[in-house]
Amino acid sequence: MSIRLNDVWVRLGDVDVLREVSLDVDARTVAVVGENGSGKSTFARLLGGLVGHTAGELSVLGLNPANRAGELRRRVAVVFSNPDAQIVMPTVAEDVAFSLRADRLRSDEIRERVAVALERFGLTALADHPSHDLSGGQKQLLALCGAFVREPELVIADEPTAYLDARNAGRVADHLFKDTGHRLVLVSHDLALARRCDVAVLFAEGRLTAVGKPAAIIAEYEAKLRC
């Protein structure tokens, strides 16, 4: 997937939230685990071009977010745990179409892409439904639908199942892991979900402390949690 960081630091306010982060990973799915406040979300936002780095070198899909942020945002979709932050249009179909606004498609192409995406995420019957009246699980599916309709090369999902019941969490996970040609960076406290990834990275106190097979990294993390 080509995520490369060399001694990257991120300072927010007067805090070094990420320190000395180095990583070179080329995997389809990458899990990011670690305790609360360890820097996982900041790392996810950094990869998505939503937070700048203060020092070091960084490339995502071969692009440096510092000077190719626009292109990165076109090729990468970021999904957060709170879908309300991403839902902007009054109806479900309009909200999905809004995600395509920058792609300069013809209106019939937009309609077609939206219809296919709604079908894929089981939202067709809700196309004209007010988006803010959806249940939490439906809203998260809508946020994912809005992310995937753009056919991103990389999906960065930060706690995408945090507020969902088991059935909806399973649905969301199935969409994230289904191989549709996209890569996935998944930040999650759900270690069963993290275990499904090809590679895992562990954060502690703003540092990336381990990278490897999820089973080994999660065992290391669980041992640390028991201390």
Ligand SMILES: Nc1ncnc2c1ncn2[C@@H]1O[C@H](COP(=O)(O)OP(=O)(O)OP(=O)(O)O)[C@@H](O)[C@H]1O
């Ligand atoms: N804008 C900011 N200004 C100052 N400090 C910040 C800012 N954003 C995050 N932090 C701090 O950076 C640290 C890492 O935060 P981050 O949200 O990346 O952690 P996290 O591992 O995702 O945590 P959680 O598992 O609780 O979501 C925390 O101590 C947080 O308070």
